[in-house]
Amino acid sequence: MPVFKAPFNGYAVKFSPFFEQRLAVATSQNFGILGNGRLHVLDLSPAGPISEFAAFDTADGVYDLAWSESHDSLLVAAVADGSVKLYDLSLPPTANPVRSLHEHTRETHSVDYNPVRRDSFITSSWDDTIKLWTIDRPTSVRTFKEHAYCVYSSAWNPRHADVFASASGDCTVRVWDVREPGSTMILPAHEFEILSCDWNKYDDCVIATASVDKTIKVWDVRSFRVPVAVLNGHSYAVRKVKFSPHRGSLITSCSYDMTVCLWDYMVEDALIGRYDHHTEFAVGVDMSVLVEGLLASTGWDELVYVWQHGTDPRAP
Amino acid sequence: MVHPIGVNTRSQSDLEGPPQRVLSSFLHSFVNSGRGGIPLHPTPLPVLGLSEGDKKCIRDRSSIMARHFFADKSEDFINSQVNALLSSLDIDNDIRARGPLPGRFRELDEYWNESQGMLKPGPLPADGWVAEYAQHRVQHGDPNAWAQLFERQHGANGWASEFEHEQSQIASLNPMGGANISNLAAMEQTRMLAHTLAQNNDPKFQNSKFLQFVSKMSRGEIFIEDNQVKPTAVSAPGDWATEYQQQHDGGHAWADQFVQDKLSHGPGGWVNEFAAERELHGSIEDQWVNEFSKLNVQDWADEFGRQVGEGALGESSTDNWANAYDDYLNEQVASKQRSDTSRGVYEFSDMNPYVGRPNPLKEGQELFRKGLLSEAVLAFEAEVLKNPDNAEGWRLLGMAHAENDDDQQAIAAMMRAQEVDPTNLEVLLALGVSHTNELEQPAALKYLYSWLRHHPKYGTLAQPEMSDSLYYADVARLFNDAAQMSPEDADVHIVLGVLFNLSRDYDKAIASFKTALALKPRDYSLWNKLGATQANSVQSADAIEAYQQALDLKPNYVRAWANMGISYANQGMYEESIRYYVRALAMNPKADNAWQYLRISLSCASRDDMVKACDSRNLDILQKEFPL
Numbered sequence: 001m002p003v004f005k006a007p008f009n010g011y012a013v014k015f016s017p018f019f020e021q022r023l024a025v026a027t028s029q030n031f032g033i034l035g036n037g038r039l040h041v042l043d044l045s046p047a048g049p050i051s052e053f054a055a056f057d058t059a060d061g062v063y064d065l066a067w068s069e070s071h072d073s074l075l076v077a078a079v080a081d082g083s084v085k086l087y088d089l090s091l092p093p094t095a096n097p098v099r100s101l102h103e104h105t106r107e108t109h110s111v112d113y114n115p116v117r118r119d120s121f122i123t124s125s126w127d128d129t130i131k132l133w134t135i136d137r138p139t140s141v142r143t144f145k146e147h148a149y150c151v152y153s154s155a156w157n158p159r160h161a162d163v164f165a166s167a168s169g170d171c172t173v174r175v176w177d178v179r180e181p182g183s184t185m186i187l188p189a190h191e192f193e194i195l196s197c198d199w200n201k202y203d204d205c206v207i208a209t210a211s212v213d214k215t216i217k218v219w220d221v222r223s224f225r226v227p228v229a230v231l232n233g234h235s236y237a238v239r240k241v242k243f244s245p246h247r248g249s250l251i252t253s254c255s256y257d258m259t260v261c262l263w264d265y266m267v268e269d270a271l272i273g274r275y276d277h278h279t280e281f282a283v284g285v286d287m288s289v290l291v292e293g294l295l296a297s298t299g300w301d302e303l304v305y306v307w308q309h310g311t312d313p314r315a316p
Numbered sequence: 317m318v319h320p321i322g323v324n325t326r327s328q329s330d331l332e333g334p335p336q337r338v339l340s341s342f343l344h345s346f347v348n349s350g351r352g353g354i355p356l357h358p359t360p361l362p363v364l365g366l367s368e369g370d371k372k373c374i375r376d377r378s379s380i381m382a383r384h385f386f387a388d389k390s391e392d393f394i395n396s397q398v399n400a401l402l403s404s405l406d407i408d409n410d411i412r413a414r415g416p417l418p419g420r421f422r423e424l425d426e427y428w429n430e431s432q433g434m435l436k437p438g439p440l441p442a443d444g445w446v447a448e449y450a451q452h453r454v455q456h457g458d459p460n461a462w463a464q465l466f467e468r469q470h471g472a473n474g475w476a477s478e479f480e481h482e483q484s485q486i487a488s489l490n491p492m493g494g495a496n497i498s499n500l501a502a503m504e505q506t507r508m509l510a511h512t513l514a515q516n517n518d519p520k521f522q523n524s525k526f527l528q529f530v531s532k533m534s535r536g537e538i539f540i541e542d543n544q545v546k547p548t549a550v551s552a553p554g555d556w557a558t559e560y561q562q563q564h565d566g567g568h569a570w571a572d573q574f575v576q577d578k579l580s581h582g583p584g585g586w587v588n589e590f591a592a593e594r595e596l597h598g599s600i601e602d603q604w605v606n607e608f609s610k611l612n613v614q615d616w617a618d619e620f621g622r623q624v625g626e627g628a629l630g631e632s633s634t635d636n637w638a639n640a641y642d643d644y645l646n647e648q649v650a651s652k653q654r655s656d657t658s659r660g661v662y663e664f665s666d667m668n669p670y671v672g673r674p675n676p677l678k679e680g681q682e683l684f685r686k687g688l689l690s691e692a693v694l695a696f697e698a699e700v701l702k703n704p705d706n707a708e709g710w711r712l713l714g715m716a717h718a719e720n721d722d723d724q725q726a727i728a729a730m731m732r733a734q735e736v737d738p739t740n741l742e743v744l745l746a747l748g749v750s751h752t753n754e755l756e757q758p759a760a761l762k763y764l765y766s767w768l769r770h771h772p773k774y775g776t777l778a779q780p781e782m783s784d785s786l787y788y789a790d791v792a793r794l795f796n797d798a799a800q801m802s803p804e805d806a807d808v809h810i811v812l813g814v815l816f817n818l819s820r821d822y823d824k825a826i827a828s829f830k831t832a833l834a835l836k837p838r839d840y841s842l843w844n845k846l847g848a849t850q851a852n853s854v855q856s857a858d859a860i861e862a863y864q865q866a867l868d869l870k871p872n873y874v875r876a877w878a879n880m881g882i883s884y885a886n887q888g889m890y891e892e893s894i895r896y897y898v899r900a901l902a903m904n905p906k907a908d909n910a911w912q913y914l915r916i917s918l919s920c921a922s923r924d925d926m927v928k929a930c931d932s933r934n935l936d937i938l939q940k941e942f943p944l
Contacts, residue, residue, distance in 0.1 A: 030343050033377045034370055059667040060373075080377075081669055102672065107377070126380065150380060169380075192387060212387040237384045256385060281347075281385075300347075 002306050003314075004042055004050040008035075010298025012064045012284040018072035020290035021045070022053065025304050028061025032080060037062035039077050041089060044306060056087055056096055066111040070118035074135075078108035084123050084133065103131060103140050110153040117161035124151035130166050132178055144176055146183050153196045153240075159204040167197040173209050175221060187224055189217055196240045202248030208265075210238035216253055218265045229265040233274070239282070245289040252295065254282035260297045262309065277305055277313040346378060346401040347385060367683055367691055369669070371407045378402070662728040670698035677709055684716055692716045700732070707737035711746070718750055726750045739770040745807065752814050760818065761786040764811055765794070774798045774808075788819060806835035813845065822853030840869035844876055847883075856883040874903045878910045885913065890921035895944045902935055914938075 008027035016022035021044040029035025037058040042050050060081035068074035073089035077097075086099035106126035113121040120134045120141070128147045131140040149169035157163035162178045173194055175185040190211035200206035205221045206228065216231040216238055236256035244250035249266040260282055262273035280300035288294035293309040307313040366374070379398050386394045670676045673695075680695030696713035703709060710733035717726035727750045733743045744767035751760035765786055769778040777794050792815050799808045809832035816825035829846040836842060847862030860883045866876045881896035897914040904910075915930050929937040 031347055031381075033343050033381070034366075034373050057667070059669040080373075169383075193383065195384065212384055214387070237387050239384075 002044055002048075002050040004040070004052075004304040006038070006040060006298075006302045006304060008038055008061075009280075009300040009302055010284055010304060011062060013296045013298040013304055014065055014067055014286050015288040015290070015294070015296060016067050016072065017069060017289050018067075020288065020294075023286070023296055023304075023306065024065050024067065024075055025298055026062035026065045026077060026284070027298075027302070028063065028080065030061075031300055032061040032063060035061065037079060039065060039075070039087065040304075041075070042304065050304070050306070054089055054093070056085075056093070058085065063108065064110045066113040066121060068118075068135075069113045069115050070135075076111045076113065076121055076123075078111040078123055080107045082106055082108055082125065082127070084108055084111065084131075086135070099138075101133065101138070101140070103143075104129070106150075109150070112153075112155050112164070114156045114161060115158055116156070122154050122156065122164055124154040124166055126150040128168070130154050130164075130176070142178060144183070146174060147172070149193075152194070155198050157199050157204055158201045165197050165199065165207055167194040167209060169193040173197050173207065173219075175207075185221060185224070187219060187221075189219065189227075190215070193237075195237065196242075198242050200243050200248055201245050208241045208243060208251055210241035210253060212237040214238060214255075216241050216251065216263065218251075229270065231263050231265060231270050233261055233263075233271045234259065240285055242285060242287060244287055246287075246292045252285050252287055254285040254297055254299075256281045256283075258282050258299065260285050260295070273309065275307075275313055278303065343374075343378075343401075346397065347381070366407070367686075367688060368679070375402055375407055662732060663725065664697050664701070665694055668694050668698055668701075670695040671701060673698060676702065677706070677712070680712060680716070684712065689716050700729075704732075705736055707733045707740055707743070710736065711740065711743050714743070714746055714750075718746060741767055741771060744770065745811065748811065749814055752818050755818075757788065757818060758786070760814075761788060761791050764815070765791050767811070768794055768798065771798075773802060773805075777801075788815075791815065792819075803831075804835060806832040806839075809835070810842065810845075813849070817849060817852075822849055825849045826853065826855075838869060840866045840873060840876075843869065844873070844879070847876070847879060851879065851883050851886065854886075856886040859883045872903060874900050877903065878913070881910070881913060881917070885917050885920070890917045891942075893917045894921060894923070895942045898935070898938045898942045899944045902939060905933065905935060 004025070006025060006027045008029045009031050010025060011028050011032060012026040014024055016024070023042050023044070025040040025042060026037070027040065028037045037060055039056045039058070039062050040052055041054040043053045044050055056077075058077070058079050058081075060079055060083075062077050062079055064078040066076045068076070075087045075089070077085045077087065079085055082102060082104040084101040084104070085097040086101075087096045088098045091098065104123065104125035104127050108123050108125045111121055111123045119136065120132060122130055122132050124130045128145060128149060128151060130144040130147075130151055132142045132144070133140050144166070147166065147168040147170050151166050151168045154164055154166040157165070160177075163175065164178075165173055165175045167173050167189075171188060171190055171192065171194060173187040173189045174183040175187070176183045187207075187209075189209045190213050192212040194209050194211045196210040198208050200208070206218060207221060208216055208218050210216050214232070214234045214236060216234075217227040218229040218231070220228050231251070231253075234253065234255040234257050238253050238255045241251060241253045244252070247264075249264050251263040251265055252260065253263065254260045258276060258278045258281060260275040260278070261271060263270045264272050275295075275297070278297065278299035278301050282297055282299040284296075284298040286296045288296070294306065295309055295313075296304065296306045297313070298304045305313040307315075378401055382394050382398050386397065389397075670679060673679060676695045676698035680692045680699060683689075683692035683695055693713065693716045696709055696716055699709040700706060700713060710729050714726045714729035714733060717729060727747065730743055730747045730750065733740065734747065737743065744763050748760050748764035748767060751757075751763060765778065768774045768791075774794075774797075777797050792812070795808060795812050795815060799805075799812060802808065809828045813825045813828035813832065816822070816828060826846065826849050829842060829849060833839070833842055833846060843862050843866035847859040847866065850856070850862060851859035860880060863876045863880045863883065866873055867880075870876075877896050877900035881893040881900065884890070884893035884896060894914060894917045897910050897917065900910050901914065911930065911933065915927060918924070918927050918930055926938065926941060929941075
């Protein structure tokens with residue numbers, strides 16, 4: 001399956017929700033510690049190599065990106081200098097970024113586009129806050145400040161336009177309703193920093209969390225005293241966790257142990273697939289909404305892999 | 317082969333910047349050291365020229381990331397790794413902008429359990445929406461239940477704020493962790509952890525680039541491989557207007573884009589689509605919103621506006637954001653028109669990380685002093701964007717461009733400086749020099765004459781009627797007079813040297829520069845000027861000496877390295893010239909001319925075996941073959 005070599009270290013990869021052959025990759029020089037960043041938009045061709053559709057340079061590393069859910073050419077990038085940049089692929093490179101929103105005072109670490117109320121997105125930052133934005137406003141709509149340490153990721157609930165969850169280095173996940181003044185729920189989900197969280201796409205009360213403690217935990221917010229499942233198998237911090245858009249019990253994750261794993265949290269032997277194609281930390285993973293079983297991953301080896309579940313990502 | 321005159325310090329392109337490869341390797345070994353538990357040795361590094369901002373990034377980001385890589389290791393180990401990295405990069409670790417958060421707040425657990433215990437009876441009032449979730453599923457379509465819940469919940473958020481309060485107290489009490497750990501203890505710790513490397517059998521980890529570098533480093537084999545130049549924030553001209561608008565009057569660009577977008581996607585642009593879609597689905601699916609509107613709050617955006625209006629969020633702008641935004645937009649358009657009517661030929665860089673910094677002028681001066689010219693240009697640009705009437709800002713911007721071999725931009729910036737302050741001597745001198753570099757004799761003469769006329773000491777020499785029609789000989793004569801008036805003024809001799817270069821009177825130019833150097837022996841750009849002039853007058857052996865002086869004063873002066881190569885080549889010492897070109901290219905692989913010079917020297921030295929490496933720009937092979 002196809003491979004793309006980026007000049008910088010991969011940080012995140014996301015399939016377009018509109019075109020099945022398109023994906024975007026966020027990259028940063030020097031592991032995101034110092035240097036420039038670049039956002040690549042890539043096109044898969046049947047049986048051919050991956051081609052670059054567009055690329056945008058930034059003055060600092062790009063840590064994450066999100067495709068717009070409302071418009072097929074719009075992308076949002078989370079940049080390490082704290083800015084949030086919007087890119088429109090239908091405009092010439094000189095017109096991009098179409099917007100640069102600079103409110104976070106520290107690194108912007110994640111961005112998630114609201115799949116229900118599709119004019120809005122949230123960003124989370126090392127400044128301990130989450131910000132809510134709508135595409136038509138030059139400033140954020142709201143800032144959510146409760147976490148006591150870096151917020152590494154935040155994710156919208158797939159069904160409720162106003163509900164999202166945030167994962168933080170303060171070892172908690174918080175659930176928020178944007179109509180509420182404060183968080184509506186605090187989940188002390190792990191003993192170590194929590195790097196990622198995601199909602200089940202088929203059960204809007206189920207959330208997965210990934211931590212530096214090497215585990216992924218699955219929680220039901222209606223009875224959150226104990227996790228529904230604890231997934232052991234990664235040997236270093238779990239960097240990202242993501243629910244399948246096609247099967248309710250399917251989860252994918254990537255880790256500093258350089259592997260990408262697939263899990264079914266409903267069954268006893270939850271680990272159903274492990275891919276160790278990356279040669280450095282695996283930090284970005286995604287599942288295509290449009291093509292069932294199609295996976296993409298990126299890592300600090302500067303490579304982007306796209307493959308069908310069950311096949312070898314490195315097979316030519 | 318013609319030497320670039322080097323009247324300015326002509327460097328071929330952006331040659332200044334942290335040598336990225338070295339830095340990359342260091343960060344690599346740092347990141348990797350977590351896996352094998354190998355101590356990171358603080359190997360002294362050549363001066364990388366990292367800016368304060370760079371250092372802050374490295375310090376903060378490595379501290380935070382280290383806690384993810386080194387999850388298994390002790391806090392002491394993590395601190396020692398971070399400290400080793402920082403000290404090897406010569407970064408102070410005393411300002412800990414972001415300390416670690418060691419483990420969990422233990423105290424928090426208690427509060428958590430307490431609060432849970434207190435709230436246990438009853439249907440989890442603080443988690444209203446969760447309960448609501450449960451109910452929502454059962455009684456789908458009964459909006460009242462939710463509304464009641466909402467009210468109930470609003471009444472019962474006491475513990476949440478209490479919790480938050482306690483938490484912030486704990487957070488402020490929490491020591492930021494291990495900043496003062498004993499180095500000895502850390503060393504011992506890392507030595508012990510080094511053994512764990514042997515126990516890691518995973519071949520992939522053993523093959524990791526990180527790991528290999530670490531072992532190489534521990535054997536003391538670290539060396540500068542090929543210093544790459546930091547590709548600074550894209551100084552490609554042309555896009556400044558766009559970027560400027562985005563960064564400074566964002567709304568303008570956005571508005572344009574918005575209009576364009578609407579046009580290109582027809583009247584039913586995505587905004588409309590979105591609205592339509594909401595109408596379609598809203599009633600069936602988004603009951604939350606409807607229910608919410610029964611509480612007289614249609615939308616969280618409105619709610620937000622209302623809260624702002626009431627001052628609930630502590631914001632001062634009570635008016636609708638749109639009005640304020642319109643005003644802002646108009647103001648920006650007006651200011652842009654103002655600057656367009658003036659001389660708008662200066663091209664700003666596309667992306668500028670210094671915009672919005674509190675004191676870009678000071679940062680720029682610091683960068684300039686360190687020779688990080690491309691970075692300095694950005695900082696000065698940020699300064700003149702902030703204070704367009706700051707003549708000094710424009711002048712320094714022009715200086716940075718001149719030193720960075722961009723005389724067009726240098727002239728543009730200097731002209732802006734001159735507009736603001738028409739009699740600034742330094743500006744006039746710089747304009748004269750830049751125009752000489754561009755071989756624009758009339759303009760050069762005009763500014764040099766103007767310099768003389770406004771000089772408090774030499775003003776009397778200049779006759780006002782001359783300024784209309786300037787002749788080279790007249791201006792040169794005036795400066796000769798000035799030099800006789802005050803022989804100790806290096807500037808006058810520099811101008812004379814420049815003037816003689818303009819007339820290709822190299823012997824006299826050399827004499828003038830030598831006189832100036834006797835007065836300013838530490839001016840590296842002056843040494844380069846002398847060297848270039850000597851080379852142009854076929855005194856290549858002497859030129860090498862001058863370049864060496866320049867390099868002694870400024871080791872990362874790539875133009876001088878390349879010029880050395882040219883001088884050796886001119887003397888038929890091709891093998892020598894190759895070494896200097898390779899050195900220059902290692903510092904700036906983008907110096908296209910140097911690649912061409914290198915190819916010629918390789919051919920002349922009958923080193924056809926290396927031509928291929930040159931054509932494929934393989935510096936690794938070339939550096940191995942031609943160490944300096």
